[in-house]
Amino acid sequence: MTTLLDLRSVSLSSGSNHRLKDITLSIQQGEKVALLGQSGSGKTTLIKVANGTLKPTIGKVLWKGIELNKLKRRQKSEIGTLWQDLKLIKELTVCQNVNAGALGRKNALWALRNIFGLIDNENCRKCLQVACLEEILMNKSISSLSGGQQQRVAIARLVHQQPKIILADEPLSSLDPQIANDILNLLLTKRKNSFYTSPNTCVVSLHRPDLLEGFTRVIGLKSGEIFFDIPIGNLNKTNINKLYL
Amino acid sequence: MILNKPVLCILPILAIVPIASNVFYDIHPGGINLLYNFFSSALNPSFESDVLYAVFNGLQDTISIALIGWSVSLFFGISLALITSDIFYILFKVPYSIKKFLKILLSIPRGIHELVWGLLLLQILGLTSWVAILALAIPYSCLNARVFSDQINALDKASLDSLIQIGSGPIQVIITGLWPKIFPVLVSYGGYRLECAIRGATLLGVFGLGGIGTELQLSTQSLQFREVWTSIWVLVISIFCLEKIIERIKDINKIQKNIKHFSVIGLIIISILLVISVIRLGGLNINTSININSITLPSVKSLLIAINNIDLVKLISQTLFISLLATGIAVGIPPIMSMLFPTSIGQDVIAKIYMICRTLPSPLIALLLLLFIYPSLSVASLAIGIQNMGVLGRILKENIDRNDKFIAIAFEKSGASKSSSWLYGKFCQQSNSYLAYSLYRFDIILKETAAIGVVGGAGLGWKLQESLSSFAWEEVLIIVATFISLTMIGESLSGSLEASLNNKKMQSFNPTPNVSN
Numbered sequence: 001m002t003t004l005l006d007l008r009s010v011s012l013s014s015g016s017n018h019r020l021k022d023i024t025l026s027i028q029q030g031e032k033v034a035l036l037g038q039s040g041s042g043k044t045t046l047i048k049v050a051n052g053t054l055k056p057t058i059g060k061v062l063w064k065g066i067e068l069n070k071l072k073r074r075q076k077s078e079i080g081t082l083w084q085d086l087k088l089i090k091e092l093t094v095c096q097n098v099n100a101g102a103l104g105r106k107n108a109l110w111a112l113r114n115i116f117g118l119i120d121n122e123n124c125r126k127c128l129q130v131a132c133l134e135e136i137l138m139n140k141s142i143s144s145l146s147g148g149q150q151q152r153v154a155i156a157r158l159v160h161q162q163p164k165i166i167l168a169d170e171p172l173s174s175l176d177p178q179i180a181n182d183i184l185n186l187l188l189t190k191r192k193n194s195f196y197t198s199p200n201t202c203v204v205s206l207h208r209p210d211l212l213e214g215f216t217r218v219i220g221l222k223s224g225e226i227f228f229d230i231p232i233g234n235l236n237k238t239n240i241n242k243l244y245l
Numbered sequence: 246m247i248l249n250k251p252v253l254c255i256l257p258i259l260a261i262v263p264i265a266s267n268v269f270y271d272i273h274p275g276g277i278n279l280l281y282n283f284f285s286s287a288l289n290p291s292f293e294s295d296v297l298y299a300v301f302n303g304l305q306d307t308i309s310i311a312l313i314g315w316s317v318s319l320f321f322g323i324s325l326a327l328i329t330s331d332i333f334y335i336l337f338k339v340p341y342s343i344k345k346f347l348k349i350l351l352s353i354p355r356g357i358h359e360l361v362w363g364l365l366l367l368q369i370l371g372l373t374s375w376v377a378i379l380a381l382a383i384p385y386s387c388l389n390a391r392v393f394s395d396q397i398n399a400l401d402k403a404s405l406d407s408l409i410q411i412g413s414g415p416i417q418v419i420i421t422g423l424w425p426k427i428f429p430v431l432v433s434y435g436g437y438r439l440e441c442a443i444r445g446a447t448l449l450g451v452f453g454l455g456g457i458g459t460e461l462q463l464s465t466q467s468l469q470f471r472e473v474w475t476s477i478w479v480l481v482i483s484i485f486c487l488e489k490i491i492e493r494i495k496d497i498n499k500i501q502k503n504i505k506h507f508s509v510i511g512l513i514i515i516s517i518l519l520v521i522s523v524i525r526l527g528g529l530n531i532n533t534s535i536n537i538n539s540i541t542l543p544s545v546k547s548l549l550i551a552i553n554n555i556d557l558v559k560l561i562s563q564t565l566f567i568s569l570l571a572t573g574i575a576v577g578i579p580p581i582m583s584m585l586f587p588t589s590i591g592q593d594v595i596a597k598i599y600m601i602c603r604t605l606p607s608p609l610i611a612l613l614l615l616l617f618i619y620p621s622l623s624v625a626s627l628a629i630g631i632q633n634m635g636v637l638g639r640i641l642k643e644n645i646d647r648n649d650k651f652i653a654i655a656f657e658k659s660g661a662s663k664s665s666s667w668l669y670g671k672f673c674q675q676s677n678s679y680l681a682y683s684l685y686r687f688d689i690i691l692k693e694t695a696a697i698g699v700v701g702g703a704g705l706g707w708k709l710q711e712s713l714s715s716f717a718w719e720e721v722l723i724i725v726a727t728f729i730s731l732t733m734i735g736e737s738l739s740g741s742l743e744a745s746l747n748n749k750k751m752q753s754f755n756p757t758p759n760v761s762n
């Protein structure tokens with residue numbers, strides 16, 4: 001087994017607010033980790049620290065043994081994030097947003113051509129397929145899509161990025177149960193076509209302890225600290241109740 | 246290809262193609278050498294004492310002219326804004342039709358560029374400091390009036406109504422209800438107008454109305470590039486300081502807490518500066534210099550003859566052509582520059598270049614370009630384009646800095662290059678307002694084309710200069726009328742385009758399924 005993400009005694013505080021306290025954990029290839037915790041417990045903060053958008057005040061974060069800020073562009077693109085607010089670009093079409101996933105391996109000229117709509121959309125089509133979106137949506141504007149459709153566009157963009165790990169921040173909030181199940185399936189089950197092999201590693205922060213099917217490990221966060229970090233089999237009602245107390 | 250807003254912002258850069266190809270063939274043999282000399286003098290300006298004396302003397306004149314013109318335009322701007330605002334007609338029960346009439350009346354002087362005012366007034370008043378001051382004060386008053394009255398109309402009427410209800414007199418309503426709300430706008434917009442006034446006064450100087458502009462023009466024409474750079478640096482540094490001071494004062498919250506203090510202190514400072522300026526300009530020679538030259542109104546017949554003599558279609562199309570190409574450069578270059586140099590050092594350097602560009606009056610840029618390129622429409626477009634690029638570049642950067650940076654960071658951390666992250670994470674969000682501002686800028690460029698034509702040998706501006714120097718008043722009248730109609734048409738066109746942009750913006754917040762792009 002290879003270690004992908006490695007957080008070593010990571011703390012983060014802004015002012016007197018200790019958002020993360022001495023967190024040490026490593027994610028092995030093949031693990032599917034559920035991140036649980038009350039609102040404000042630090043789930044989003046942990047994900048931001050893990051993908052490098054927040055710098056810890058103390059401690060180190062390594063990707064395959066290399067510190068995050070020393071990664072090359074290609075290596076950075078191996079860490080894929082599904083943001084809680086999706087971070088889609090309203091001014092661009094669905095297809096252009098999906099293509100933006102490939103920016104980690106493309107140059108600025110390609111980026112400009114995509115803005116002008118001059119990129120072949122074959123790859124985009126395959127990504128939409130993986131994310132179960134109809135092709136006809138390709139040239140629509142983001143704002144004309146429903147919430148669930150937008151979420152799938154964000155996933156299609158992630159597919160185009162071809163990451164080795166997916167960090168997903170509450171991908172199920174504000175979705176109705178049926179769609180929530182579909183999205184979770186998308187993230188957890190192995191998918192493969194000519195273009196894409198889904199990574200078998202992910203960290204998903206969740207509000208709902210009832211949707212843990214398919215995960216292999218559960219981490220509970222409480223006030224910025226790891227409250228438990230156990231295989232899914234060891235999880236029981238008392239753990240959960242104490243976490244949300 | 247998809248014509249979305251980011252593309253519409255970048256596409257105008259294509260204007261560079263015709264300009265570059267024209268300019269390339271028009272470079273004259275000795276030109277490259279002069280160009281080299283000019284730029285190599287940038288870091289080696291002249292520090293000789295007589296040069297420094299002349300430059301600082303000129304700067305003081307320019308600032309004095311700008312200050313007086315600006316204060317006058319603020320005073321009249323506020324007064325005119327009041328009598329053209331809705332609330333005035335409610336308070337004083339004046340018929341509404343007067344307001345409409347006033348608004349149209351005010352849009353006429355606004356449609357004429359300050360340089361055209363300068364050239365006209367020069368004929369009437371002769372060479373005095375009054376010319377430059379009035380040339381600034383007249384159009385700026387009307388511009389201020391429009392901006393301020395729009396602001397007053399946008400205010401929440403309810404609080405004013407309640408003041409009226411409890412029986413306050415009209416003056417009381419204005420002082421207690423209106424002033425505190427309008428004052429912050431007055432400070433931030435008024436501050437920006439002061440910058441414009443200094444630029445305008447410099448520009449008038451280039452045409453011989455005194456001050457640092459005249460110094461710049463003289464040393465450019467005698468190819469004293471080291472002296473040119475002395476003036477440029479002095480100007481750039483003064484405008485930079487002014488921008489910093491205004492940034493400090495602009496802080497709306499601070500102002501709102503201390504409106505009384507700010508009003509009184511501001512008034513005192515402005516009065517002191519005004520007195521110094523008036524003394525500096527020699528008491529303005531009020532009695533001696535105003536000897537209105539006699540101008541007889543042209544007859545209808547002579548007007549018709551003049552219309553036949555002027556090739557209006559050609560002049561208008563030249564003017565439009567210059568304006569469009571210039572807008573293309575001004576709008577299209579800033580985003581591409583930021584993409585090419587996305588590092589913070591790169592951005593800093595670009596910001597400094599923009600500052601020099603917007604400090605130099607466009608006719609002066611044209612004069613500099615004419616040192617090594619033969620005159621053509623392209624040179625005129627290039628000169629206006631460069632100057633306005635300096636303005637748009639700053640607006641773009643300010644807006645982007647104010648916006649959420651996190652999307653760009655997220656792109657960067659997922660492996661996108663700095664340029665791509667800037668484009669997707671910062672620029673796209675800003676494209677709608679950038680586009681709207683660019684439309685507004687087109688109006689200003691259209692007006693400025695009048696000024697540049699004088700140097701570039703093309704368009705209405707050049708013809709105006711010619712007609713003025715041959716005292717062909719009929720032609721002058723026709724050309725000025727054309728200017729006014731052009732800018733009015735331009736304003737209403739870009740106004741409605743802007744409105745449709747804003748509508749679209751609203752729509753994008755309001756998800757409407759089944760609407761395809």
Ligand SMILES: Nc1ncnc2c1ncn2[C@@H]1O[C@H](COP(=O)(O)OP(=O)(O)OP(=O)(O)O)[C@@H](O)[C@H]1O
Nearest residue numbers: 014017018019037038039040041042043044045046
């Ligand atoms: N930008 C910020 N600056 C300072 N403190 C912040 C910031 N964002 C969040 N926090 C604080 O950090 C702590 C953890 O917040 P975080 O957003 O990570 O929680 P969360 O578990 O994701 O909550 P939720 O379930 O509501 O999304 C909270 O106490 C919050 O107040």
Ligand SMILES: [Mg+2]
Nearest residue numbers: 043044045084
């Ligand atoms: Mg969160």
